[in-house]
Structure formats: structure tokens, C-alpha cells
Amino acid sequence: MAGGAVSLDLDLHVPGRVRVALRAEPGEVIAVIGPNGAGKSTLVHALAGLVPATGSAVLDGTDLLALPTRERSVGLVFQRQLLFPHLSALDNVAFGPRARGGSRREAEQRAHDWLDRLGVGELSGRRPRELSGGQAQRVAIARALATDPRLLLLDEPLTGLDVKVAMALRIELGRHLATYDGITLLVTHHALDALTIADRVLVLDEGRVAQLGTPAEVAQRPRTEHVARLVGLNVVPSEGRLTAFTPDAVTVSLEPPVGSARLRWHGPVVDVSPHGDAVRLLVRAEPDLIADVTPAAATELGLAPGREVWLSVKETAVRRYDLAPEQTGTVAP
Numbered sequence: 001m002a003g004g005a006v007s008l009d010l011d012l013h014v015p016g017r018v019r020v021a022l023r024a025e026p027g028e029v030i031a032v033i034g035p036n037g038a039g040k041s042t043l044v045h046a047l048a049g050l051v052p053a054t055g056s057a058v059l060d061g062t063d064l065l066a067l068p069t070r071e072r073s074v075g076l077v078f079q080r081q082l083l084f085p086h087l088s089a090l091d092n093v094a095f096g097p098r099a100r101g102g103s104r105r106e107a108e109q110r111a112h113d114w115l116d117r118l119g120v121g122e123l124s125g126r127r128p129r130e131l132s133g134g135q136a137q138r139v140a141i142a143r144a145l146a147t148d149p150r151l152l153l154l155d156e157p158l159t160g161l162d163v164k165v166a167m168a169l170r171i172e173l174g175r176h177l178a179t180y181d182g183i184t185l186l187v188t189h190h191a192l193d194a195l196t197i198a199d200r201v202l203v204l205d206e207g208r209v210a211q212l213g214t215p216a217e218v219a220q221r222p223r224t225e226h227v228a229r230l231v232g233l234n235v236v237p238s239e240g241r242l243t244a245f246t247p248d249a250v251t252v253s254l255e256p257p258v259g260s261a262r263l264r265w266h267g268p269v270v271d272v273s274p275h276g277d278a279v280r281l282l283v284r285a286e287p288d289l290i291a292d293v294t295p296a297a298a299t300e301l302g303l304a305p306g307r308e309v310w311l312s313v314k315e316t317a318v319r320r321y322d323l324a325p326e327q328t329g330t331v332a333p
């Protein structure tokens with residue numbers, strides 16, 4: 001039942017939807033991020049055998065794409081994951097270990113352990129219809145982890161859970177994945193998941209690899225506006241390079257900033273939301289920018305959606321880097 005250390009050599013193509021080539025090392029957790037429609041779900045569904053794909057996905061010497069769906073040694077947690085409706089939570093989780101040849105007692109013990117770890121041990125006797133969405137999601141995660149698969153595919157496993165539960169599960173999942181020697185692909189919309197749980201981050205955009213790097217690389221040098229926003233940075237392309245700056249480096253004013261600052265923009269505020277002790281503004285400029293101001297400044301300037309503002313940033317507060325693609329594993333469709 002043990003997974004064993006395996007690597008994954010991927011060169012997968014779903015025509016018109018996604019193309020990804022990469023090598024994942026044993027134990028690696030790769031977060032998959034990108035805008036809606038980027039191809040994240042298609043990638044994991046293709047690996048699971050739910051979407052036809054060409055190319056190869058060689059795991060431990062075997063090409064998964066050549067295997068029928070049910071013979072692929074993958075663990076799946078998808079949004080709106082269905083549990084077996086006629087089985088209790090315990091039996092849902094014990095099903096995998098049992099199918100892999102464990103004794104009933106061992107399988108049930110293992111299922112109990114996983115349900116406990118995910119905070120739903122006391123619900124082990126319930127059927128799926130007697131569980132809330134969040135509880136069912138935790139049972140689904142337990143079910144995937146209990147089989148100790150060599151490839152774990154998690155598509156938005158924490159989406160739809162309340163903040164406290166998601167936080168606790170993120171910690172539990174991170175702890176487990178840190179010692180898990182199989183390979184994990186974790187599709188997520190949350191920077192926190194990508195940056196805290198993952199060893200590398202795969203950024204997809206329009207079905208292509210836009211960036212593949214460590215969380216630190218991606219956070220410091222995001223190559224797409226989407227990723228920049230996800231990690232809370234502004235990124236502005238200029239003269240073939242990218243200029244990055246934090247939202248708190250932005251000065252907001254109602255009049256054009258004085259001086260000859262080249263780094264200034266004008267546009268309407270489109271969103272105002274609390275962000276820690278600050279107020280975060282989204283301003284529709286070229287490109288869209290985020291700025292953090294104090295609550296006092298927000299009140300004084302009357303910052304509300306629709307308000308036209310000027311944004312500027314000092315040269316000393318920006319970091320510039322090259323746009324040239326140099327990621328490993330990038331393949332153009």
C-alpha cells in the first residue's frame with residue numbers, strides 16, 4: 001500500500017485546452033494556479049483519466065495516459081466530489097485501503113485515523129447525505145489520502161469551506177504533504193495555499209505554462225498580472241521589463257502628483273475593502289493597480305467606488321526585472 005518515492009515526467013496535451021511539460025521530483029507538491037479557464041482542472045482531470053489527452057505522464061516507469069482510468073494509482077479530491085452515497089464516512093475512507101488488499105480491520109483503523117486527523121472522526125458512522133458540504137469535503141480528503149496514492153490530485157480542496165475550517169485543513173494538509181513521498185498537484189485560487197504548502201508553483205495562462213518556480217521566485221518575480229495580484233503585488237510592464245511594487249508603496253491623491261514622476265496612473269476606484277489595518281483599493285488604470293491606504297486617508301479622500309484618483313510610486317520603491325521567458329518545463333502549445 002505504501003507509495004514509494006516516484007518522479008513524474010509529464011508532457012501532456014489536451015488540444016485547445018492545455019499543454020504542460022514538467023518533471024516533478026519525489027515528494028514534490030506543485031501548486032497549479034492561474035485565471036479562470038487557464039486549464040488547471042483540465043490538467044488534473046486528464047491525469048485522472050477523466051479527459052482524453054495525448055503525450056505522456058510517466059509515473060514510476062508507467063505511462064498513466066496509457067492506462068485505463070481505474071488502473072491509475074491516483075488519489076483525487078475535486079470540488080463537488082461525490083462520496084459513495086450508500087456507505088458511511090468510515091466505509092468511504094476504508095474503501096481504498098481495502099481495495100488495495102488491506103484487511104478489514106487495518107482498513108478501518110486507517111480510515112479512523114484519517115477521519116480523526118481531518119477533524120471528522122466523530123462523524124464516521126454518518127452517510128454522506130447526513131454531512132454538511134464542508135464535512136463531506138473533509139471525508140473526501142481523508143478518502144484520497146488514506147489510499148496513499150503515488151500521485152495526489154487536489155482540485156480546490158479547500159474551496160467552499162469556512163475560513164476557520166479551511167485554515168485548520170490547510171495546516172493538516174501541509175503537515176501531511178511535507179512527509180508524503182508521492183507527488184501532489186494542488187489546484188488552488190489561494191496564494192496562501194500555493195505559497196505555504198507547495199514546493200513549486202505552476203502558473204497556467206490560456207493553457208500554457210506561464211511560470212514554473214519556487215514560491216519565493218513566483219512571489220518575488222511574478223510573470224503574469226494574475227499571479228502578481230494573487231501574491232499582492234502590482235506589476236507593470238514597461239520597455240520589455242516588468243516593474244513590481246507593493247500596494248503600500250503607492251501614493252493616492254485626487255490631484256495629479258507634482259513633480260515629474262513617470263510612474264503615475266489615473267483611473268476610477270472600482271473596489272474598496274479592508275486589508276489588515278489598511279484599506280485596499282482596486283483602481284481601474286492601465287493596468288489595474290492595488291493601493292493600500294490608511295483608514296484615515298480613505299475617509300479624508302472620500303475613497304469609494306467611482307472616485308477618480310491619481311496613483312504614483314517612487315522610483316526607489318520599485319523592483320525591475322526582465323520579461324524574457326526562462327522557466328524550466330515551458331512548452332508552447
Ligand SMILES: Nc1ncnc2c1ncn2[C@@H]1O[C@H](COP(=O)(O)OP(=O)(O)OP(=O)(O)O)[C@@H](O)[C@H]1O
Nearest residue numbers: 016017018034035036037038039040041042043204
Ligand atoms: N468539457 C469541456 N469541453 C470543452 N472545453 C472545455 C471543457 N471544460 C473546460 N473547457 C475549456 O478548457 C479550457 C480550460 O478550462 P479549465 O476548466 O481546465 O480551466 P481552469 O483553469 O480549471 O478554470 P477555473 O479556475 O475556472 O476552474 C477553458 O477554455 C474551458 O472553456
